Amino acid sequence: MDLNQGWIKMKDILKKSEENQKLLVDIRRELHMNAETSQNEVETSKIIMKYLDKFNIPYISEVGGHGIIAEITGSEPGKVVALRADMDALEMEEERDISFKSKNKNVMHSCGHDSHMTFLLGAAKLLNENKDKIKGKVKLVFQPAEELSPIGGAPKILESGLLNDVDAIFGSHVWPDLPFGKIAIKEGAMMAxxxxxxxxxxxxxxxxxxxxxxxxxxxxxxxxxxxxxxxxxxxxxxxxxxxxxxxxxxxxxxxxxxxxxxxxxxxxxxxxxxxxxxxxxxxxxxxxxxxxxxxxxxxxxxxxxxPAVMNEKNSVKLVKKSVVDLFGEDSLLEIDKPAMTAEDFAFYLQKIKGAFYWVGIGKEGEKNYPLHSKKFYLNEDILYRGAALMCVIALNFLNEN
Structure with a gap:
């Protein structure tokens, strides 16, 4: 299938995702208000399941704790691609006075995982509405306990065996150090x-x-x-x-x-x-x-x-192609140096080929607080962009020769 045929055109994917923006904002804010720490993601999982039910996407819950793995099957057989989002928040009191401030004392989505889940739910909606145009299968991995270092939540997801048939896996993280809307990735070591x-x-x-x-x-x-x-x-x-x-x-x-x-x-x-x-x-x-x-x-x-996040060469190429296809070459940043921060997405990459990328949320002229800050905040216009990119990455992978 050619991604430039029928509905599956890049401009249409971005447009459809932008049309979902109000819904994505509602999802993100609901998740943000119900922030929960590692291994306690009870309400978070209920919110995710509510929207998966609304989108008519089947899933398995309580995977590796409160994790959820949903599945979208295309009209033709083919490869299997997984998209992952982390679910947990951090133990800190939010210092921003916003209408959707975390209701749970001393718990806050200060690492942007609420936006990651929203990206994935947004991509899921787009993919499921057009599964007749998909060749293969998409697995949506909502993973708990990413912040539970040194254990992490990824190993238990892998132990479930539900990703044994996955050919490639992709994940992302919002990144305040990068300009808004820019996507950064590199081959090999990405995080430490x-x-x-x-x-x-x-x-x-x-x-x-x-x-x-x-x-x-x-x-x-x-x-x-x-x-x-x-x-x-x-x-x-x-x-x-x-x-x-x-x-x-x-x-x-x-x-x-x-x-x-x-x-x-x-x-x-x-x-x-x-x-x-x-x-x-x-x-x-x-x-x-x-x-x-x-x-x-x-x-x-x-x-x-x-372990270190080690991006696989061809998977990086596919992410780069997807960014250029969707947003144009100006939106792609090829970085030379990895970050000394860590991510348990690395456990997946030890078993499955794939890649992890950063989504820029830094706004020029504004104070951009770092990840894990009590004042961390992101411009919600990134939500439909992040969802569209995840959708395109899955489509490009499933339909590449």
């Missing part, structure tokens, strides 16, 4: 490995005036934090990106008592498997050595979290 480490240094308390009678856990922790950066600056190839960040350093009970314990909590971001494995080993050796030389002890825990 994300690991979580905790180290507890254990010494012995004493009076602050008699440090020789104790073992100072704060000194051990401070030495470690300073020394661990050599794992990047001196042990990692300068051409390879890697980041070590300590987010928490908790120690001590009083100003005049030597701290018996110090807890260090942080993250490691890399792209290569070799760097990831080496830093894990070297960090443990460093912590133990510092503890030993100070006559203390340490407990080292390192959790391998989300």
């Amino acid at each position: 490995n994300s690991d979580h480490f905790t180290i507890k240094f254990i010494g012995a308390s004493s009076h602050a005036a008699k440090p020789h009678e104790g073992v100072d856990a704060i000194v051990m922790g401070s030495q470690f934090i300073n020394a661990m950066q050599t794992l990047i600056s001196r042990n990692t190839d300068p051409m390879n990106s890697a980041v070590l960040t300590v987010g928490r350093f908790i120690a001590g009970t009083r100003y005049n008592v030597m701290a018996e314990e110090a807890l260090i909590d942080g993250t490691c971001r890399t792209f290569s498997k070799e760097d990831r494995t080496r830093i894990f080993k070297d960090m443990g050796n460093l912590a133990r050595a510092i503890a030993e030389v100070n006559h203390g002890h340490c407990e080292y825990n390192y959790g391998f979290g989300y």
